[in-house]
Amino acid sequence: MTERLAQFEDNFSNTWSTGTPGIHLFELTGDFNHGTEGDLIKSLFNRRLIADIEQYKMDSTMRVIFTQDGKMESHTEETKFIGICNEDKVDELSDTIAEHFKNHRRNGKFPSFDLTT
Numbered sequence: 001m002t003e004r005l006a007q008f009e010d011n012f013s014n015t016w017s018t019g020t021p022g023i024h025l026f027e028l029t030g031d032f033n034h035g036t037e038g039d040l041i042k043s044l045f046n047r048r049l050i051a052d053i054e055q056y057k058m059d060s061t062m063r064v065i066f067t068q069d070g071k072m073e074s075h076t077e078e079t080k081f082i083g084i085c086n087e088d089k090v091d092e093l094s095d096t097i098a099e100h101f102k103n104h105r106r107n108g109k110f111p112s113f114d115l116t117t
Helices: 002-011 037-046 087-100
Strands: 023-030 052-068 071-086 113-116
Touching: 023 087, 037 052, 037 071, 037 087, 071 087, 087 113
Parallel strands: none
Antiparallel strands: 023 071, 023 113, 052 071
16 A cells, blocks of 8 residues: 555655645746747646646737836736646746746746746
């Protein structure tokens, strides 16, 4: 039984926690215009960082508004992801997404992605 439990914990570590349960809902928008969203999502599942994700393709683009260096900025996005990750995986999730976008900026000036948990 111990062996089966260890295999389960390994195979489903993205949904399994041995500590106090903590599940986070996250929202992710980014510049996926280059068809990179599939690669990123596959990587997040393969690394067992997420337990579930939904992709929302907008009929029209959504406008994202935020502050950057004390100024109001805005840009448009076409894709948004909403998913679930374990509390102890949030930092690794953020680092993995940052690595995916490390050499990219939206429209040359905006942050490459927005992640909210």
